[in-house]
Amino acid sequence: MNTSSAQAGFAIEPLPEGAVFRIERPDKLNALTRSVMLGLADCLDDLEARGQRLLVVTGAGNRAFCAGTDLSELKGLEPEARLAKTAASRELLVRLSRSELVSVAAINGLAFGGGLELAMACTLRIAAPQATMALPEVKLGLLPAYAGTQFLPALVGQARALEIMITGRTLDTDEARSIGLIHRIAEPDSGLLDQAIGFGREVVRWSPGAVSWIRRCVDAAGTQVTDAGLEVEDAAVRANFDSDDAREGVAAFLEKREPRFGKR
Numbered sequence: 001m002n003t004s005s006a007q008a009g010f011a012i013e014p015l016p017e018g019a020v021f022r023i024e025r026p027d028k029l030n031a032l033t034r035s036v037m038l039g040l041a042d043c044l045d046d047l048e049a050r051g052q053r054l055l056v057v058t059g060a061g062n063r064a065f066c067a068g069t070d071l072s073e074l075k076g077l078e079p080e081a082r083l084a085k086t087a088a089s090r091e092l093l094v095r096l097s098r099s100e101l102v103s104v105a106a107i108n109g110l111a112f113g114g115g116l117e118l119a120m121a122c123t124l125r126i127a128a129p130q131a132t133m134a135l136p137e138v139k140l141g142l143l144p145a146y147a148g149t150q151f152l153p154a155l156v157g158q159a160r161a162l163e164i165m166i167t168g169r170t171l172d173t174d175e176a177r178s179i180g181l182i183h184r185i186a187e188p189d190s191g192l193l194d195q196a197i198g199f200g201r202e203v204v205r206w207s208p209g210a211v212s213w214i215r216r217c218v219d220a221a222g223t224q225v226t227d228a229g230l231e232v233e234d235a236a237v238r239a240n241f242d243s244d245d246a247r248e249g250v251a252a253f254l255e256k257r258e259p260r261f262g263k264r
Contacts, residue, residue: 018054029067030059058106068113093121106196120151125182136168207245
């Protein structure tokens with residue numbers, strides 16, 4: 001798979017474990033269009049169908065990861081058509097957040113509005129030192145519409161998320177990392193994309209089943225330990241306990257060799 005189209009506004013580059021999806025609209029700060037979102041959906045379809053495990057999402061250039069929705073596409077649309085377009089984008093990002101793929105957002109510049117929502121839908125986030133992030137929709141009399149009102153509280157807590165969204169202020173990478181919005185700040189002496197791919201490979205080298213169950217358990221966790229969350233963990237442990245990957249992992253440890261994890 002190697003797809004690139006200036007007209008479509010995105011490029012897909014293959015990796016041994018998956019692909020890099022790059023928004024290619026640097027002159028528009030990599031703003032999201034319908035064709036970009038359709039391209040991302042097709043990319044997900046392809047990777048999932050082939051049992052691939054890694055997707056890295058980034059933007060062209062060094063100014064912007066993604067500035068959000070290209071508002072020019074909304075001109076002339078009837079209210080119902082606007083709502084349908086928004087709903088489709090929301091569904092895609094929720095799908096990305098729930099995919100078995102390990103997705104990494106390589107935030108190479110500003111990530112505003114829908115761009116930050118795209119980054120938050122990814123499993124992991126690494127940002128260039130100069131990157132900035134915001135959900136500034138309130139300044140336009142709008143609100144985050146691509147599940148951002150749900151993604152942000154899940155990542156940073158309700159109080160912080162509320163303040164960030166109702167002020168629309170911009171966060172730098174130090175603050176974003178300190179509150180858990182991003183996981184890592186890239187080292188300046190090495191390429192961001194290479195570091196993002198390496199970050200993802202730290203995960204996909206391990207058992208697909210174990211990684212998937214850990215993600216489900218964390219999704220079920222809250223600010224306190226609950227019986228509901230413990231039930232999810234118990235179900236995960238029972239499902240994973242006698243799996244092929246679990247047996248392989250223990251055997252490899254005892255035999256002092258690298259494990260050879262397979263598909264579930």
